[in-house]
Amino acid sequence: MSSRKTVLITGASSGLGAGMAREFAARGYDLALCARRTERLEALREELGGRHGVRIEVRALDVNDHEQVFAVFREFAALFGQLERIVVNAGIGEGRRIGTGHFETNKRTAETNFIAALAQCEAAVEIFRQQNAGHLVIISSMSAMRGLPKHLTTYAASKAAVAHLGEGIRAELLHTPIRVSTLFPGYIRTDLNAGAKHLPFAVDEATGCRALVRSIEREPGNACVPGWPWSLMGVLMRTLPLSWVIKLS
DSSP states (O other): OOSSOEEEEESTTSHHHHHHHHHHHHTTOEEEEEESOHHHHHHHHHHHHHHHOOOEEEEEOOTTSHHHHHHHHHHHHHHHSOOSEEEEOOOOOOOOOTTSSOHHHHHHHHIIIIIHHHHHHHHHHHHHHHHTOEEEEEEOOGGGGSOOOGGGHHHHHHHHHHHHHHHHHHHHTTTSSEEEEEEEEOOEEOTTSTTOOOOTTOEEHHHHHHHHHHHHHHOOSEEEESHHHHHHHHHHHHHSOHHHHGGGO
């Protein structure tokens, strides 16, 4: 079994998942990467394995196939012998205004960002209970702080739901060797939001993912990332009148 720490990341083919994989590899972690687009995972393995000399295993995974989630997580645990950290990152940013005829799009967002995250958390904690150790990381969003209008309504609700899920799991495991962290990223520019114009306080992908991994390694109960200005923004978003908060959306 490798003496290195191993981190499993879902949704690792692009965006924050790929960015975190690059940062973890640079820090010497072995990687278990999964996503639907295996050709991107293979390219990432070739890029990072040669550069950092770490072990990288990749598997195809659609997180909405819940049986596959359990199978892939268990397979990674068997391959590496132990998984020290699992990052529940896979999600989508789709959404439409409520009541405008786009229920299927909103349902897909809710199912991917919450129900699929629940499956990932179930599979991860099952493994950690068997190991009696591990660190579960759930990627939520600053949008979880309040209900938001327009295309963000269902997305924000799904990210709030997954944040409460994470806190509930942390409460359950509070006095065990298993740690649980929920992260609330602010705006981080990736290929997934490249066309967006209104992204207040946005940072580039490398900066954002470096901040995410630094925060993850501290194993906080929860954290806004990057800390400045999003820790302050979190307080403001929870306390300001809703009419003010929606100006950020």
